[in-house]
Amino acid sequence: MESLSLVLLLAAGVLLWLWQRTIGRAVRAEPENPPAQRRPSYHAVEIRAPDAGCEAVRAVRGKRFLSIEAPPIPLPACGCHNCACYYVHHDDRRSGQRRNTRTEAVYAGDGRFTERRFGVGRRESDRVLFGSGR
Numbered sequence: 603m604e605s606l607s608l609v610l611l612l613a614a615g616v617l618l619w620l621w622q623r624t625i626g627r628a629v630r631a632e633p634e635n636p637p638a639q640r641r642p643s644y645h646a647v648e649i650r651a652p653d654a655g656c657e658a659v660r661a662v663r664g665k666r667f668l669s670i671e672a673p674p675i676p677l678p679a680c681g682c683h684n685c686a687c688y689y690v691h692h693d694d695r696r697s698g699q700r701r702n703t704r705t706e707a708v709y710a711g712d713g714r715f716t717e718r719r720f721g722v723g724r725r726e727s728d729r730v731l732f733g734s735g736r
Contacts, residue, residue, distance in 0.1 A: 614733055645669045646695035648675070651687045655682050666695045 608667045615690035646666040660677035667673070669691075723732075 643669075644694050644696075646692045647672045647689040647708060648674065648685055648692065649673070650690050653686075656682050658683075666692060666697065668695055 637681075645668070647669050648658055648664070648666050649662055649672075654660065656679075658676075658677040658681075662673075662677075672689065675687045675689065676682065677687070680687070
């Protein structure tokens with residue numbers, strides 16, 4: 603009798619353990635926070651040589667390639683027997699500021715820029731409704 607109760611207790615423990623595992627998997631299947639949307643990667647590489655390098659490397663000097671579009675090293679047109687070129691990694695393909703300082707000066711509000719968005723349009727109905735001329 604004792605062995606039967608021990609077997610039943612053991613079977614109940616195994617069933618409880620299996621039930622907890624299935625519940626745990628169902629809960630873990632749904633992440634608490636949805637995954638962030640992947641932003642496109644603009645990781646870039648630049649090819650450099652320790653010395654002047656071959657003609658092929660000098661032709662692409664300073665040019666950044668997206669890492670998935672970068673040419674293999676050694677370059678196909680490389681004439682060196684022992685190519686020592688290497689990739690320099692960058693977070694972005696662009697170099698320097700993108701903002702045009704001349705454009706910023708126009709919009710800086712120094713009084714010389716004329717705001718054109720509030721003028722009369724080019725349509726005939728605009729001239730009739732709002733007057734002619736600027």
